[in-house]
Amino acid sequence: MIFRQLFDSVSGTYTYLLASRRGGEALIIDPVLEKVERYIQLINELDLKLVKAVDTHLHADHITGLGALRDRTRCITVMGERSNVDVVSMRLAEGDKLTIEGVGLDVLYTPGHTDDSYSFLMDDRVFTGDTLLIRGTGRTDFQNGDSRAQYDSIFNKLLKLPDETLIFPAHDYKGETVSTIGEEKAFNPRLQVKSVDEYAELMGKLNLPNPKMMDVAVPANMHVGYAQEVIAQRGWAVTATDALKLTGRPDVALIDLRERTEREKHGVIPGSLHAPYPDLQANVRPGGMLHELAAATGKRVVFYCAFGERSAMAVQAAQDAGLRSACHIHGGIDAWKKADGPLTH
Numbered sequence: 001m002i003f004r005q006l007f008d009s010v011s012g013t014y015t016y017l018l019a020s021r022r023g024g025e026a027l028i029i030d031p032v033l034e035k036v037e038r039y040i041q042l043i044n045e046l047d048l049k050l051v052k053a054v055d056t057h058l059h060a061d062h063i064t065g066l067g068a069l070r071d072r073t074r075c076i077t078v079m080g081e082r083s084n085v086d087v088v089s090m091r092l093a094e095g096d097k098l099t100i101e102g103v104g105l106d107v108l109y110t111p112g113h114t115d116d117s118y119s120f121l122m123d124d125r126v127f128t129g130d131t132l133l134i135r136g137t138g139r140t141d142f143q144n145g146d147s148r149a150q151y152d153s154i155f156n157k158l159l160k161l162p163d164e165t166l167i168f169p170a171h172d173y174k175g176e177t178v179s180t181i182g183e184e185k186a187f188n189p190r191l192q193v194k195s196v197d198e199y200a201e202l203m204g205k206l207n208l209p210n211p212k213m214m215d216v217a218v219p220a221n222m223h224v225g226y227a228q229e230v231i232a233q234r235g236w237a238v239t240a241t242d243a244l245k246l247t248g249r250p251d252v253a254l255i256d257l258r259e260r261t262e263r264e265k266h267g268v269i270p271g272s273l274h275a276p277y278p279d280l281q282a283n284v285r286p287g288g289m290l291h292e293l294a295a296a297t298g299k300r301v302v303f304y305c306a307f308g309e310r311s312a313m314a315v316q317a318a319q320d321a322g323l324r325s326a327c328h329i330h331g332g333i334d335a336w337k338k339a340d341g342p343l344t345h
């Protein structure tokens with residue numbers, strides 16, 4: 001198991017790099033834009049393949065590295081379904097599992113610091129974002145924060161985990177790096193309250209100044225989406241409405257790039273094939289499954305995914321690999337549903 005805690009001293013942000021082995025797939029949690037070069041260097045040094053970049057919530061104190069990492073590595077960007085960002089490649093909800101090769105994290109919806117705060121539980125440790133900090137809790141006075149919701153997230157979800165569970169937060173300003181659920185229960189001054197009312201009163205009296213970066217970071221972090229327009233301008237996109245006419249046609253191969261869990265949860269376009277995004281490079285290169293399918297049958301390859309990000313990147317990769325017929329459904333299944341496209345479960 002590879003587990004690295006990386007620190008941005010400007011914003012006091014912790015970023016976590018996870019992988020099951022050298023040479024394997026990697027996942028990064030809460031990357032900071034200014035540190036992207038450092039992450040890429042470490043990923044290369046450890047011979048890892050970054051496949052997912054995740055933010056625990058919409059950050060107000062730094063600009064996320066999600067977009068830059070996607071542009072550099074073609075990884076999948078992931079956030080919770082409540083995050084008010086223009087688009088991410090994949091969205092998660094409570095009860096979902098965030099997986100890469102050899103690593104699985106349970107998704108917990110833990111609102112309060114913001115209304116889009118999520119925690120990720122992996123075996124003996126939990127990544128708590130800004131919901132639960134070491135000897136502190138995330139402020140609840142902006143970004144739809146809610147101290148009562150936070151009390152519920154902390155007391156009824158996080159503190160129900162075994163006492164020995166390690167806590168890895170998104171921030172620390174005093175140099176603390178890790179704690180445990182049991183330790184925070186006993187010694188976190190914010191948690192020594194008798195009721196939700198007492199907690200709300202405590203949080204209401206904090207009177208903190210706004211983060212220096214807030215006016216820059218929040219709007220910037222809302223727009224990390226991949227520019228699907230570029231793909232459309234090259235003539236490599238079809239609208240969901242136009243794509244409705246493509247189903248069932250013998251000269252078209254609709255390719256679903258999503259994960260099995262997304263397919264089960266949101267449904268599948270009838271007649272489409274499944275070729276998950278992480279296998280894309282192998283599939284589109286000469287000799288690969290999709291490359292040969294297109295060559296042998298003359299079928300036009302039409303990618304789709306959840307929101308059109310993975311499929312837009314897939315079109316570029318396929319075109320680069322010489323698959324000239326490749327295009328994608330702009331906006332993905334999200335747009336398909338809005339166009340009343342049929343789905344099978």
Ligand SMILES: [Fe+2]
Pocket residue numbers: 057058059060113130138
């Ligand atoms: Fe935060």
